Amino acid sequence: MGSAASTDAKKELEGKSVEEIAAALKELPAADLAKVKEALNAGAGPCPGPVDCSTVKVVAKDYKGLLAQPAEPKFKGALAQIFVRSQPYGGSDKSNNGHRYDSIPFANGMITAGMSCQLIHYTHEEHDKFFELCKAFNFIIVRCNPGQIKADGGDQQKFDDGMRAMRKAGIQ
Structure with a gap:
């Protein structure tokens, strides 16, 4: 078309x-x-919103219930999650769509306030790509349960260091 x-x-x-x-x-x-x-x-492709998230793997099955992102957001945000591939649904805190049960409501709150909030997933194999993507946002909400990054084969310290670098770069 x-x-x-x-x-x-x-x-x-x-x-x-x-x-x-x-x-x-x-x-x-x-x-x-x-x-x-x-x-x-x-x-259900790369997370809908103003930032192109196609550089990282899409883990979520869908974004049902997520409000439309604002055309001109006050701030561009992301909600970072982890999906433990060896656990049912990706962990005990996940819904069957691959998101934490509270991720859509969190994001919708940001959207209602005039900010964008895109739902992204961290995978340790794409650590560098993930943090390069994070540089495109003004804020990142981290919603990863303790132990889940390690349970998925990643290194919690490496993830934390990446988030500290984001903070130093002015990304809250």
Whole structure:
């Protein structure tokens, strides 16, 4: 779909109610409906927001419940998490989507206050990429349970040193 086609599709949807959109979707052929579903699920790629997070591995299954990021955020933020690959759901603090159970509400609070808050995951194999990405944010909220970085094969001290470097760089 070119930019003109996507602009036309956007114009068709603007101002429509949920019921009107649902009725239109019911009329689509199965193949086209599958494309719509695929496009909607594309949001499960790199964390949605103003900072391009495609340099690090996407761990989360989806971002359901996350509010839309502000177009012009007061500050650009990230909420850093760890997913323990050897544990069910990534750890006892995780929901089935791979995020901590409280990550979406935390991020939504930041978004409601006019800041962006993107949900990112630390993987020790991508330590350097992760901290390079962190430089693009104004703040980082660390939500990693004690012991989980080590349980996933990482080095807690190395992670902590990386976060201290962010702090020295002015990223709170």
